[in-house]
């Protein structure tokens with residue numbers, strides 16, 4: 001059968017079918033209808049986070065509950081409608097020092113969840129029309145995470161990292177010049193966090209008038225924001241009266257009471273205003289969770305406990321060469337102490353371990369008889385070579401050129 005168009009063109013039925021299939025395969029728009037899955041209970045979400053992130057129970061709990069409630073709204077909205085109570089979303093703000101696990105929490109959550117989840121960075125954003133990325137590109141990430149199913153992405157979760165970087169530069173004082181990567185971005189973010197129908201350029205980049213847009217309703221997207229908020233701790237401490245020694249006896253008793261843990265766990269909305277956020281933005285992030293900085297014991301746990309902990313990763317690497325890698329208790333403690341001195345949280349643990357094992361990783365593949373490698377305190381602190389043993393328990397020395405003089 002042939003279908004004739006206007007003029008001379010005609011196309012046969014088989015060709016139409018083949019073309020139809022090609023279009024369907026190539027098209028980024030899915031044809032299947034989105035079916036939400038039943039929500040995981042908060043305890044299960046918590047347990048999954050627990051397998052990868054050490055400590056930070058308060059943040060894990062807040063995230064588990066927020067994500068569960070988010071799922072539940074979607075699930076119930078899908079199953080029954082007709083109730084006149086509209087369930088609103090509860091966006092979350094995670095505040096904590098560098099290297100304490102904020103981004104890790106977001107990434108682990110992304111792995112756990114079955115809803116589209118996008119992680120993006122606020123540092124690259126600028127107000128529309130200025131050099132940098134438009135706020136809408138955040139939504140594009142989410143649409144990509146949902147395999148271009150816009151409807152599905154409308155129920156997704158977005159994690160905005162480094163939110164502190166878009167604080168107004170002058171804190172609470174209004175700036176005279178235009179603040180295009182600070183207040184300007186906050187104003188634009190506000191719209192999508194609050195809920196609007198946004199026009200997203202499908203190719204990313206900047207919007208321009210002759211482009212077709214994907215339209216996405218952001219009302220049901222859950223926003224989780226995180227940042228280190230350098231300086232916020234001082235603002236909180238000042239408000240609590242724990243920052244200034246001049247306040248005498250009263251401040252001492254208060255400081256013990258309040259500064260149990262990090263003062264970031266006591267953040268209230270006013271502190272965020274002081275830090276440089278506009279009130280509307282603070283209002284859209286009703287739950288603020290302070291994360292604790294990691295102490296020595298937690299850092300040791302970061303080395304050993306998580307499912308893909310740093311030590312487990314190196315043990316796997318060594319086992320590929322047929323070598324058992326061991327760390328003494330003293331070695332773990334020293335690594336944690338070195339990391340504490342760096343003041344970058346768990347961030348530099350990998351560096352400490354890599355630095356310690358560099359020489360041995362260089363030589364080990366050439367030393368066939370070695371089956372065991374023991375790292376102790378001296379290897380971590382003074383750059384001494386770890387102890388290497390053969391199957392019979394004989395000690396093997398590393399070639400001298402590989403041994404470092406001092407760390």
Ligand SMILES: Nc1ncnc2c1ncn2[C@@H]1O[C@H](COP(=O)(O)OP(=O)(O)OP(=O)(O)O)[C@@H](O)[C@H]1O
Nearest residue numbers: 052053054098099100101102103104228302346347
């Ligand atoms: N609580 C934790 N449990 C396990 N590992 C952690 C934890 N905190 C940090 N780490 C490790 O440190 C690395 C850096 O952590 P992460 O990227 O989450 O820091 P962050 O809090 O986002 O810091 P920043 O504010 O500088 O972005 C992670 O890749 C992870 O290996």
Ligand SMILES: [Mg+2]
Nearest residue numbers: 102103161162
């Ligand atoms: Mg981070």
